[in-house]
Each structure stands twice: as C-alpha cells, then as structure tokens.
Amino acid sequence: MPLNEEQLQQKRDERREQILSAALKVFARRGLIGAKMSMISEEAGISQGLMYRYFSSKDELFITLVERAIQGSIEGTRQIHQMPGSPLEKLTKLTELILDEEGQLYFLLMHQVRTSDEVPEKAKGLLEYASMDLYIDMLKPVFEEGQKNGELAEGDISELISCYFTVISGLMTLNIPKTQGFQLPRVELLMRIFTRSQ
Amino acid sequence: MPLNEEQLQQKRDERREQILSAALKVFARRGLIGAKMSMISEEAGISQGLMYRYFSSKDELFITLVERAIQGSIEGTRQIHQMPGSPLEKLTKLTELILDEEGQLYFLLMHQVRTSDEVPEKAKGLLEYASMDLYIDMLKPVFEEGQKNGELAEGDISELISCYFTVISGLMTLNIPKTQGFQLPRVELLMRIFTRSQ
Amino acid sequence: MPLNEEQLQQKRDERREQILSAALKVFARRGLIGAKMSMISEEAGISQGLMYRYFSSKDELFITLVERAIQGSIEGTRQIHQMPGSPLEKLTKLTELILDEEGQLYFLLMHQVRTSDEVPEKAKGLLEYASMDLYIDMLKPVFEEGQKNGELAEGDISELISCYFTVISGLMTLNIPKTQGFQLPRVELLMRIFTRSQ
Amino acid sequence: MPLNEEQLQQKRDERREQILSAALKVFARRGLIGAKMSMISEEAGISQGLMYRYFSSKDELFITLVERAIQGSIEGTRQIHQMPGSPLEKLTKLTELILDEEGQLYFLLMHQVRTSDEVPEKAKGLLEYASMDLYIDMLKPVFEEGQKNGELAEGDISELISCYFTVISGLMTLNIPKTQGFQLPRVELLMRIFTRSQ
DNA sequence: CATGAATGAGCCTTCATTCAT
C-alpha cells in the first residue's frame, strides 16, 4: 500500500535536505573535485545511487548549495533593517549574527567558487549576481544614519561597507572554530574600524 | 660539450624552482586533487615524466610548497625588527608588505591545508609547527613598546596580535586582486583596530 | 467488489501481453542491453516493480519473446498449405504475408539473437531449434509441385528454399518501413528468382 | 632517447588501426551499448586507458567506424565503372565483391545506426548523407546501358537499383558466414531479378 | 637525461533488482 501523496513528498523533502546538508559538509572541506560522491552518500547515510534520484549530478548538487549560500547571505544581511537600536548597535548585532552563525561552511563554498577554476561555469555566474554593490546598497541607509548621528566614522560609505564585508568574509572563510591557533576576534575590536574615534 | 658538475647542479636547481613555481600556481587555484600533474608540467614547460626526477610524488611537491609557505611567513614577520620608525609605523609597514606581496598564493595553499581534509597528514603536521603562538612571540616586543608609548590600544597583547594575524590571513585568503567586487581595505582602516582612539 | 478467480486470471493475462508487447518494441530498437527495464515498464504503462511479478528477469522477458518469434515464424510458414492457388501463387501470397506483417520486430529480435554476443545462451539455443532445415521441409512439397508444373525454376530445391528465406529474412531485418531510402522491393521482382524464365 | 617524429607517427597510426579493428568487431556483435570498452581494449591487446589517447570517447570511436563504413561502401560501389565486361558482368562482379568482402561487420554497424535508438545523433546524420539516391546515381549509367543492350530487365531504373541495394544490404546484414543454417545465395540466383527473361 | 606512451586504480553515473509501505 503506497504512501499518500503528501507523506511521500514530505519524505522526499527531508531526504533532499539530508543530502544537501551532507554535501555541504563534504564540499566545504574538500572542494568540488576532492569531494567524492561516496563520501557524501556515506555522510548522508544513504546509498550512492539514491542521490541521483534527487540530484542529477555532482555539479547540480554543488550549484544548488551555491544558490542557497548566496540567497542566505543576502537574506541575512537584509535582516539588519529589522534590528532594534542605533546604527552601530545594528551593525554590531549583524556582525555577531554572521560570525556566530553556522554559515561558515557556506562561506567556504563561496570561497571555492571565487578562487577555484574547477567549479562549473554556472556557479561562477551565480556569484556574479551577488555582487558587492548589492550588499553596499543594503547597508547604505544604516551607514548614512550612523554617520549622521556621529556613531560611525566619516569617509566614503561604499569603501567602508566594502571593507566591512571583505574583512568579515575573510574571517568566515578562515573557518576558524575548527582551526587551532586562530580564534575569531571579538566584534568590538572589529567595530573600531567603523566607529568614530573620540 | 657536456656541462660540468656545477653547471649541471645549477640547471637542476633552476628546474626545481620552475616546477615549484608552476605547482604553486596550480595548487593554489585548484587544490591538491583538482591540480593535475599534467597541468603543472605544462605550466612548467617540461614533460610529466621529468617531474618525477625532481619530486617523487604529487604529495611531496605539495608538502615542499607548504614548507616554503610556512618558512616564508615566519621570515616575513621577523622582518619587522629591522624596520625603522615607531611601533605603529613598523606594524603599518609590515602589513603593507604582507598585503602587497605576491605571497597570496601561499596563503591560499595554507588555507587549503587548514580547511581541507584531502591534504596529506604531513602537511597538516607542518602547519601545527607554525602555531599562532610563534607569531605572537615575534610581535610581542613591538606591541609592548607601542602600548607603552601610547600609539597602540590598550588590551591583552596576545588577543591583539591574534586578531591582527587572523584579520590579515582572512584578507589574504580571499585572494582579492583576482576577485571582482572585493577590494583590499586600505591599511589605515585596518590599523584603527589597534590604535588608541584619541 | 473483489474480482473473482477467473477475472483475476484474465487481467493477469492481459497485463502479461501488455508487457510483452512493450518489451518487443523496446528490445527490437535497442537490443537486449540497450533496452532499459524502465523504458519497458513505461511503454507498458505500469511500474517497474510490477513487471517482476510477471517476469523474473530481463533475460526471461527476452527469452519469452524469442520463443514467440520462433513459434510465430513456423506457424506463419505452415500456413502456405492452407492457401489456395498454384504453387507460385501460394509462394507469392506467403511472401506478401511475411513482408506485410507486423512481424518485423520479431525479425529484428531474432537478428539480435543470431548476431549478438550479449544474448543469453538459452535464446541462442532456441534459435538452433528453428533450423533452416525445418523451413525447407515445410516448403519442399510446394516447390516440388511448382517445379513439376513448370512454374518454378529448376534447380536444387533445398538451395532455392534456403535462398528464399535468406533473402526474405534479410529484407525483414532491414526493418524497412521506418527507414528512409530503403523500400521493400515489390514481391514480383523477388519472385523472379524462383520462376522459370520463358 | 625518444623516437624520431616519423617513427612515432607511424606507431600511432598502427595503434589507431589496431583499436579501430578491435572496436569494429565488438561493436558489430554487441551494439554500441553492449560493447564494453574493456572488451575492445582486450581485443586490441592494450589497456583501457590507452584507448583514450586515440579516441576521446566510445561515441567518437563508434562514429569514426561509421564514417569508414559509409566511405567504404561508396568507394566500393564506384569501382563498378572500372570493371571490364558488359553491364551484367559488371553488376555480377560488383555483387560478388560486396558479398565476398570482409565488409560484413560494417554492414552490421550501419544496420545498428539505422535501426537503433541508442546511437549518437551524429552517426544518424552521417547515414543520411549516404542516401539511396547517391547509390542510384552511381549505378544508373550501368543499368541504362544494360537495358539498352537487352541484358537487363525493363522497368523503372530507380526501382531496380533500389531493389538491388536493399536485397544486398539485407543479405549482408544477416552476417551469414558465422550463422548456421543461412548461407549466401549464389549470385546467379540473385541476378535473375534484374535480367531479362528469355 | 627527457619524452610521452602505457597502465590500472578509482570515481561518477546508470540501471537491474529488491524491498518497505
């Protein structure tokens, strides 16, 4: 007696997530080529063959993760507007969220797309869509307000935001928690870059 | 006219460098597994077979590069003591040197060793040797002097230095020059983290 | 309202035919290995799993079709004795029947058994049973009568019949209708081989 | 000490032929999918990997053979104009050549291209180039002369030639020599189709 | 020494078959 449509779909969705989660772990630490489908399927606890009912190829799996990474980073950044407090408080909170978050693996993934020649063209293309300008536009109102009320340092806003994301991305890419020696700087230290010295 | 012993050795040395340089380029952008020996030999302008007269395996080639990366980063850091000027000037100069330098590929390499599971155990071991404590010890005198004369911010010295290297490593790992959107922050912005606000 | 025993059996029989018919189409055009069970089940409009309640394996399905092909060709040839008219008329009629018939797919199947190494031993064995001698024996009386009454050409009867079946088989194997360029020769042309020139 | 350029090229050419010859045997008897690269390499007496230095894929290997088959059949047919004797003698000789020849495997190959859905589009395309009209044009002069001098039967020349090639193709496709029971009809029997009865 | 041909282990992917529901 077959399952009904809805149950089936739910099970399929869960499996899909299961695979994506496993793939993210393996891709992040081994790269597109270094990741073996056998590793992913083992991590997901299923057979190799089954993965191909959900993703038609290793590349598709990879690209799906890249899409999520980009979408997540955009949505995460956008949250700043819902946050309470002054511009500096908002920025601090956003930074803590990003650095805290489990999104590290996604940063590693995006780093691979950016620096590696072996990822599919399509993934490269996706990344271009998420240009720095996009993030600058999202944060611009907050920085403007911060400069106006004197919390944030003077200077070219685009440069400041670009610097912010570059530093944050660098830190996230280092994938610090699992790394001996390195440890994430405290957010207050980082914030000094953007705050008006008094 | 056959070359004499010395000339022969010199030619061997040159070739070795040639191979290492080619390998660095390829490893940095493709990772250990993504890099094909054929790519490296082509980049080096020699046949595949010949590479095996200089390095017994791909792993050995990789490990040799990791050794150089570590050695280079230590020597580079150590230069700070020969630099002229105040502590802050020294730190600024060192930062400019690191960010400027062509050593980006080495940072990518070390990033791979740190984050990737596909790298030989031996390479992982080498990295442990270059612990954060090593760098902290090298910069400690400069930071102490800087705090004493009021140029540098108060606070735990180890934390400050660790923050310094973490931020710098992150930036270098992003491999920025070839990346659209990202651009290296100006050193003055970064230095705000460590300078006493007045 | 559950079906009774008999209805059930009838449904099973229909389904079996449905599967065999679908399998014949797919096997004929793609060969034993090229045919995927998924294609057959789709063509038959049922699930893959269900096929295994009717045929225990792909090979069994294939062999069943080969048995039918052989049986059909023997029964078809035997019909000549029920046909009206002179020997030449009988032969012409038989030829038209064979060439006309939808049995092309069976010819393709038998061709595969004959020429392909990938077919199960058992299928090869079945084909041996349907030797040329069997067909010669069936047509011998007709040819003898035709030679006696002067309609058919003189010559070794076995050779003539063998030539007949070989030419016909070749034409059927070409699977002409779906092929551009080739077209079935008119039966009258073919019959010239066997008729006495006058 | 490497071989000189010419020796190298010759060795490469021999290897190429070796592989093509092995591939023809295996493809002809097992079809595109049924043929395993391991079988071909074993037949050729080399490793699997080496084949990929000469042909970039199984499909390319297959297509190369199809090209040869087509080219060979065209060139073979064209020979008729160099043959001595009357039109009927020419046709008889050509038929003997075709049926005699070791080209059977090529006919099997072309048959697969014609009837199978699993061959690459490119191979299908090649076959269209070698249309029946091409062959009709090549033989037309001979048939015309034969009809004029009374050797060949009256009737539509295109139909006669088409019938000729269809019958011959059918016979060749049966791959008779290796087949029990079937035997190639004598050419004289076949020729009756085209000769004027007297 | 230098080349690139040759090998074979291993990976992605497909698909016959089985199994849970």
Next chain:
DNA sequence: GATGAATGAAGGCTCATTCAT
C-alpha cells in the same frame, strides 16, 4: 497487489605513476 524508493554492482573515463625508447 502495486508503487516507487533504495541498493549496489558494473561501466566509461581520468589521471598519478611507471617504463620503453
């Protein structure tokens, strides 16, 4: 019974490494 999810054994292809020349 009926479905389609799940498995795992190949097969095509790549590439590090070896070897003949």
